[in-house]
Amino acid sequence: MARRTGIKFVTAALLAAALASAFAQDAPIRIGYAIARTGPWAAGAQVTQEPNYIMWAEQVNAAGGLNVKGKKRKVELVGFDDRSEAETVVRTYEKLMTSDKVDLILPPWGTGANFAVMPLAQKHGYPMLSPTATGRRLLGMKNPYFFALLQQPDRMMSALAEFLKARNVGTAAMIHVDELFGLEQAGALEEAFKEKGIRIVEKKSYPIGVKDLAPVLKDIQAKNPDAFVALSYPPDTFLVTGQAKAIAFNPKVFYAAVGTAFPVYRDKMGAATVEGVMGLGTWNPKMSPAAKAYFDAHVARWKKEPDRWASAHAWAGLQILQQAVEKAGLDRRAVRDYIAGNEFNTIIGKIRFRNGENVSTPGVVSQWSGGEFEVVWPPQNATGPSLYPKPAWK
Amino acid sequence: MGFWLELAASGLITGGIYAVVAIGLNLQYGLMRIMNISHGEFLMLGAYLTWLAYTVLGINPLASLLPVAVALFLLGLIVYALCFRRIARTAPSVEVIEARSLLVGFGLMFLVQNAAYLAWGADLRGYSFLAEPVEIAGARFMSNRLVVFAFAVGLSLVMLAVLRWTLIGKAVRAMMQSPAGAQLVGIDTTVLHPVVFGAGLALAGVAGGLLSMVYEISPSMGEPYTVTALIVITLGGLGSALGSLLGGFILGLVEAFGMHFTSPSLKMLLSYAVLIGVLLARPRGLFSR
Amino acid sequence: MNTREALAATLAAGALLAAMPWLASDFALALALSCLMYAGLAVSWAMFCGPTHYLSLATSAFFGIGAYVTAWGFGTLPYLGAVLVGGIAAAAFAALVGAAVLHLRGAYFAVITFGLGELVRHAITHFEKTYAHTVGRVISDPPEAATIYLTVLAVTLAAVATAIAVRASRLGFALVGIGADEVRAQTLGVDTRAMKVAAFTLSAFFAGALGAAMAVRWTYIEPLSVFNPFIGFQTVLIAMVGGAQTLVGPILSSVVFSLLTEFLRLRFPYAFLILLGTLLIILVLYLPGGIASLVSRLRRAHA
Numbered sequence: 001m002a003r004r005t006g007i008k009f010v011t012a013a014l015l016a017a018a019l020a021s022a023f024a025q026d027a028p029i030r031i032g033y034a035i036a037r038t039g040p041w042a043a044g045a046q047v048t049q050e051p052n053y054i055m056w057a058e059q060v061n062a063a064g065g066l067n068v069k070g071k072k073r074k075v076e077l078v079g080f081d082d083r084s085e086a087e088t089v090v091r092t093y094e095k096l097m098t099s100d101k102v103d104l105i106l107p108p109w110g111t112g113a114n115f116a117v118m119p120l121a122q123k124h125g126y127p128m129l130s131p132t133a134t135g136r137r138l139l140g141m142k143n144p145y146f147f148a149l150l151q152q153p154d155r156m157m158s159a160l161a162e163f164l165k166a167r168n169v170g171t172a173a174m175i176h177v178d179e180l181f182g183l184e185q186a187g188a189l190e191e192a193f194k195e196k197g198i199r200i201v202e203k204k205s206y207p208i209g210v211k212d213l214a215p216v217l218k219d220i221q222a223k224n225p226d227a228f229v230a231l232s233y234p235p236d237t238f239l240v241t242g243q244a245k246a247i248a249f250n251p252k253v254f255y256a257a258v259g260t261a262f263p264v265y266r267d268k269m270g271a272a273t274v275e276g277v278m279g280l281g282t283w284n285p286k287m288s289p290a291a292k293a294y295f296d297a298h299v300a301r302w303k304k305e306p307d308r309w310a311s312a313h314a315w316a317g318l319q320i321l322q323q324a325v326e327k328a329g330l331d332r333r334a335v336r337d338y339i340a341g342n343e344f345n346t347i348i349g350k351i352r353f354r355n356g357e358n359v360s361t362p363g364v365v366s367q368w369s370g371g372e373f374e375v376v377w378p379p380q381n382a383t384g385p386s387l388y389p390k391p392a393w394k
Numbered sequence: 395m396g397f398w399l400e401l402a403a404s405g406l407i408t409g410g411i412y413a414v415v416a417i418g419l420n421l422q423y424g425l426m427r428i429m430n431i432s433h434g435e436f437l438m439l440g441a442y443l444t445w446l447a448y449t450v451l452g453i454n455p456l457a458s459l460l461p462v463a464v465a466l467f468l469l470g471l472i473v474y475a476l477c478f479r480r481i482a483r484t485a486p487s488v489e490v491i492e493a494r495s496l497l498v499g500f501g502l503m504f505l506v507q508n509a510a511y512l513a514w515g516a517d518l519r520g521y522s523f524l525a526e527p528v529e530i531a532g533a534r535f536m537s538n539r540l541v542v543f544a545f546a547v548g549l550s551l552v553m554l555a556v557l558r559w560t561l562i563g564k565a566v567r568a569m570m571q572s573p574a575g576a577q578l579v580g581i582d583t584t585v586l587h588p589v590v591f592g593a594g595l596a597l598a599g600v601a602g603g604l605l606s607m608v609y610e611i612s613p614s615m616g617e618p619y620t621v622t623a624l625i626v627i628t629l630g631g632l633g634s635a636l637g638s639l640l641g642g643f644i645l646g647l648v649e650a651f652g653m654h655f656t657s658p659s660l661k662m663l664l665s666y667a668v669l670i671g672v673l674l675a676r677p678r679g680l681f682s683r
Numbered sequence: 684m685n686t687r688e689a690l691a692a693t694l695a696a697g698a699l700l701a702a703m704p705w706l707a708s709d710f711a712l713a714l715a716l717s718c719l720m721y722a723g724l725a726v727s728w729a730m731f732c733g734p735t736h737y738l739s740l741a742t743s744a745f746f747g748i749g750a751y752v753t754a755w756g757f758g759t760l761p762y763l764g765a766v767l768v769g770g771i772a773a774a775a776f777a778a779l780v781g782a783a784v785l786h787l788r789g790a791y792f793a794v795i796t797f798g799l800g801e802l803v804r805h806a807i808t809h810f811e812k813t814y815a816h817t818v819g820r821v822i823s824d825p826p827e828a829a830t831i832y833l834t835v836l837a838v839t840l841a842a843v844a845t846a847i848a849v850r851a852s853r854l855g856f857a858l859v860g861i862g863a864d865e866v867r868a869q870t871l872g873v874d875t876r877a878m879k880v881a882a883f884t885l886s887a888f889f890a891g892a893l894g895a896a897m898a899v900r901w902t903y904i905e906p907l908s909v910f911n912p913f914i915g916f917q918t919v920l921i922a923m924v925g926g927a928q929t930l931v932g933p934i935l936s937s938v939v940f941s942l943l944t945e946f947l948r949l950r951f952p953y954a955f956l957i958l959l960g961t962l963l964i965i966l967v968l969y970l971p972g973g974i975a976s977l978v979s980r981l982r983r984a985h986a
Contacts, residue, residue: 038508038956040907042516043612080952086901086908088948091717095710095949112819115903119825137821137903178659178808180819180905187816205812206658207805208907209618211609212408215401215654234518238610246527246536268520268610304517429790480968489736490971492789493923496738497967500920504960512954621797621912628794659812662805666798670783673795677787 028076029066029330031057032096033106036113039084043234045109047262048132051302052314053077053106059297060322067326082108086116093117097124103330104321111135111180114146121145127324127336129317131310135184139357145336146356149313153188155363156280160229160255161192163365163377167388169226169253173202175216175240176231185231185257201225210236214243227253234259241269241277245393252389255279261309261366261373274368276390281308281366281373283348286383290347308366308373316346400533401650407535409646410543414604415619416626416638417549418597424633425570425590427492428478431499433623434616435506436595440466440602441611442514448521455523456541459603466599470592477502482587503617510613520610538607545604549597550639557635566590570633629669631679641680644668686851689930690844697840704829716832718941720893723839724914725922725933727889730846731882732919733927734858738793741780743800743915745773745887749894750909751807754820757899762826766834766895773891774884776803781883785876797912804910811906819905826899834896842889846930849882858882890918924966926975936974 033053036045057075065072078100082089089108096102097120105121107114107130114133121128122145131149139148164172174189176182182205193200201223204216217240220228228251230240237259244254259265260279285295294315298306306312321335323344328334343352343360351360365377367386374384419433443462447453477498485491524537557563565586568576577583601619609615626645630637645665652664672680684692703715724742732739749769756765784795811818825831849855857878860868869875898904917940925936943962947955970977 037516037953038511038614040614042511042614043518046516047518081948081955083948085911085913086903087717087897090900091710091713091945094713098709099711112901112903112905112908115821116901119902141821141823178812178818179907180817183812183816183818204657207662207808210658210661211411212404212649212653213658214404215650216658218400219654235610238520242525242536242608245525247534248527262518264518264520264610268522270522270525273522273525423790429793477964477968484971489789493736493738494967494971496793497920497923498964500916501960501963501967504956504963506960508954508956508960512957621801624790624794625798628791632790659805659809662801663809666802666805669798670795673787673791674783677791679791 026073028074029068029104030076030078030100030102031104031106032078032093032100032102033108034080034082034089034092034096034113035106035108036084036110037081041082041084041110041113044132047304047307048310049109049314050079051298052306052311052318053079055298055301056315056318056322058301066322069326069329078102082113086112089113089116090120093120097126104325104332104335106318107131107133111138114138115141118143118146125332125336127332127339129320129339131313131317135180137180137184139355143356144340147317147339147353147358148356149317149351149358149361150310151282151361151363152357153185154192156365157185157188157192157363159363159365159377160189160278161196161198163386164193164198164227164253165196166377167253169198171199171201171225172227172229172253173220173223173225173251174200174229174231175204175206175213175220177233177236178205178207179233181233181258182231189229189231198227206236208233208236210239212243213240214247217243217249218247221247221249225251227251228255229253230256232256232258234262234265237265237279238268241265241274245273248393250390250392253278254390255365258309260368261307263305263307266368266371266373271368271371272394275394276367276369276387278365278367278376278390279373281375282310282361282364283312284308284366284372284374284383286372287375288347294347312348316344316348316351319346320344320351401654402647403533403535405647405650406643407539407543407646408649409643410546411539411605411608411642412622412626412645413550413639413642414542414546414601415598416623416630416642417546417553417635418594418601419620419623420627420630420633420635420638421553421597422591422594423627425566426478426482426495426587427488428495428591429492429499430502430594431496431620432502432506432616433499433594433598434618434620435503435510436466436469436598436616437602437605437619438510438611438613438616439469439506440599441606441615442510442519442602443599444603444606445519445521445611448523455521455603455607459600462599462603463596467592467596470595471588473502473595474588474591478591479588507613507616514613516613518610518612521606523607536608542604542608545600546639546642549600550635553635562586562589625665625669628679629672631682634679634681637679637681644680686847689847693840693843693847697836700836701833704832709828712828712832714941714945716835716897717945718938719832719835719839720897721917721921721937721941722934723835723842723889723893724918725925725937726839726846726930727842727886728918729922729925729927729929729933730842730849731858731879731886732922733929734855735862735879735882737785738789738919739796739883740793740912740915740919741777741796741799741887742890742918743910743912744796744803745777745890746894746914747800747803747807747906747910748773748776749891749896750898750904751906752891753895753898754822754904754909757820757822762830762899763834766838766892769895770838770888770892773894774888776891777887778880778884781880782876785879785883797915800910800912800915804906807910808906819903821903822899823902825902831896831899835893838889838892838896843930843934845885845889849885850930854878854881920963924963924973926973929973929975931978932973932975935978939974 036042065074105126107128111133129147134150176186237256255278261281285292324335324338328338367376376386422428444458447458481494527534565581626641627638630641649661752769753765921936922933926932
């Protein structure tokens with residue numbers, strides 16, 4: 001009995017070894033990441049980032065695999081929930097990089113999580129292309145393995161200031177969320193507005209999770225500014241939109257930073273209500289055939305639209321990684337050097353990095369118009385005309 | 395209307411929202427000393443059910459409130475039977491009941507939240523209902539917020555009336571005062587406890603349904619509401635239905651006026667300062683029995 | 684096991700654990716770090732809340748204060764200095780606040796202590812924003828992984844040793860008396876207020892020190908993530924599931940909990956909280972004495 005089992009065992013082992021050696025060349029490329037599937041970061045991560053990661057891996061594998069210097073190998077994603085906790089982010093990437101020794105990594109969602117991974121990325125030599133991390137502080141770390149895809153606050157706020165100047169807007173009121181994001185955007189806005197001679201008549205900030213901003217909006221309404229800018233997160237964006245409508249606060253320009261680019265903004269508030277609202281965006285499916293193809297694929301795969309801001313940056317980051325691996329292989333140092341030293345074609349146009357910052361994609365202003373978040377400024381990047389002044393709330 | 399009145403009205407309306415969230419939790423704690431820290435998760439379920447009914451079946455959210463209440467009541471009976479009945483039976487003291495039900499509450503919180511993530515994904519959802527402003531005495535308010543306020547007051551008054559004048563309400567109050575005494579006069583706790591627990595969950599679900607008209611929903615929306623509910627019922631006095639209504643109003647007013655005089659950033663500081671202050675003066679809350 | 688034996692065992696365990704940075708992988712070390720941190724938090728929580736039956740959710744506040752001390756002090760203070768100051772700052776806060784809120788009990792106390800974390804978070808956010816024009820601090824040159832680990836190990840060992848000492852001291856007996864019947868303790872001449880504040884302060888010190896020690900791992904410290912209420916919840920969970928009146932319970936429980944959570948998170952990337960929640964409920968319902976009761980049951984069976 002034991003001998004028969006023994007023979008079976010040996011045969012199986014030999015067969016396995018033979019099969020293994022036959023497949024050895026086709027071992028998958030393991031790409032690891034931790035991302036928020038639960039917790040406060042999850043809402044953003046699951047709209048903007050992880051769906052793109054998964055879709056990209058599926059598309060790549062459907063085409064035979066990732067091209068590594070001429071040879072195609074399948075991609076295997078190794079993803080975990082970071083529970084929106086910095087400590088879990090750190091621990092998971094430690095595991096991915098040192099125990100699992102994955103070939104490449106993809107970044108987590110948000111500035112805080114990216115900060116947490118950066119030292120590890122440098123220590124273990126894993127390049128990271130981040131579509132949801134912004135801020136001078138991040139770039140100030142001068143981490144050679146970190147590449148920020150989003151346009152930095154100064155660019156986006158300068159674009160807004162230019163737009164306002166071009167429409168002869170003289171006064172503005174600004175509120176911002178009490179977070180690094182809000183503060184950096186506010187700082188960039190103040191500089192840009194000062195440069196263009198736009199006077200800020202009211203400036204207030206509020207904590208995350210605020211449930212009522214009507215008193216603040218009423219105070220601002222009384223000052224009658226030409227433009228209203230909320231440097232807000234999605235829940236506050238929804239809140240100020242609804243409450244501004246309630247009190248019939250109709251400035252000529254109404255801008256809410258984050259959340260306006262999410263399809264749910266248009267769907268929840270209603271396309272008629274959001275008409276004319278401006279915010280942080282970068283693209284829409286009308287920009288190019290490639291953008292349309294990406295949009296359609298996303299809708300087909302996930303039954304929901306990608307957002308009009310960072311979703312495209314996430315996809316662009318994956319395109320860049322793909323092109324880099326094709327030319328530089330899986331030597332991570334070589335991949336990093338290739339990313340740092342070349343220009344890439346992506347669905348949001350050409351991208352080149354300098355000191356980790358994407359210096360190619362210009363700052364733009366987007367606006368809801370006819371059910372789509374059009375890019376309306378600067379004129380050379382516009383996908384549609386701007387609505388000025390913003391029509392009264394419907 | 396006058397600036398101050400309008401500010402006060404705004405605060406009361408927000409306070410009504412806080413109160414409606416707290417009613418169910420107060421019932422469960424007041425009677426059974428069950429600190430249901432997963433309260434917000436059932437509020438979240440009510441919100442999702444209402445949203446589904448509206449976006450998929452086209453059912454008016456206000457019409458969904460009753461079915462949602464019934465569904466969550468039944469869920470409450472099941473949850474009580476599976477999770478809390480044993481604690482009541484085996485715990486040697488009230489403190490132990492509180493402690494163990496707190497732990498079970500955590501477990502439920504993880505469970506229900508994660509189930510929601512799996513079922514509906516982490517994305518923000520929402521719909522627009524009664525989002526038109528209405529003008530009252532020269533001041534403008536959002537219709538849906540007014541509706542929530544009306545329900546908050548209405549439900550609280552109904553709750554107060556039930557507790558005071560109906561037989562079952564008297565039974566509940568008797569049980570709150572003296573469990574042993576109540577049993578001696580024939581009040582059946584084995585029936586009453588699950589019913590009250592179910593009612594608590596049903597109220598959470600209704601609160602969720604109402605809130606879904608005003609705010610966006612996500613699987614993680616529950617926790618902040620649990621926190622708010624805890625503050626409100628602590629402020630008002632644990633177990634007091636009137637207390638949680640008034641506690642909610644007070645909180646809303648403090649926030650509204652605080653935001654105006656200082657800045658929105660300080661509103662939380664003010665709220666907590668008020669809470670700590672109240673508890674220093676009256677350690678059992680404002681209206682405790 | 685008497686006090687001296689317990690202290691000796693603690694020291695021995697500590698010596699063994701101190702070897703880990705040179706034996707274990709980065710990830711295993713990170714896991715051990717997590718176990719140690721929660722062991723320290725749970726043991727110090729149980730120091731006060733175990734015998735007195737208070738339900739404190741203030742751990743998040745203390746931990747966050749410690750973390751922020753590191754955020755502000757890193758660079759000026761040496762790492763160990765920041766850890767010490769973090770503990771002291773948390774302790775000072777506890778002493779101040781304890782005097783005001785320790786007369787509350789049960790759910791009231793729980794809600795107030797929960798609020799403390801939120802209160803401090805908002806206060807710090809406001810202060811930072813207004814005077815420092817920033818929210819969140821960057822730590823650009825953190826200490827070595829081994830240093831962090833050994834520091835956390837040292838703080839946890841100190842917490843355990845303190846817990847052992849307290850249990851055998853007058854303070855410990857006073858706490859048990861307060862937990863049994865506070866009024867009677869007072870009539871017997873115990874200054875219950877002073878004892879409670881003392882124990883509350885002591886437990887806060889370790890929570891603050893641990894926060895200060897761990898913060899360097901995250902590079903970017905912001906109020907929202909360091910004053911995470913989940914830390915407070917998890918500490919209470921671990922201590923109570925372990926058996927808050929015992930010494931060994933919270934320690935065992937923190938190891939089991941940390942490893943179990945990690946295993947579930949890695950193995951079931953989408954549904955692990957459902958499993959964890961279910962396990963927790965089953966545990967509380969069918970093993971109400973906690974893990975410690977399981978241990979003593981086994982011990983008695985083998986006696």
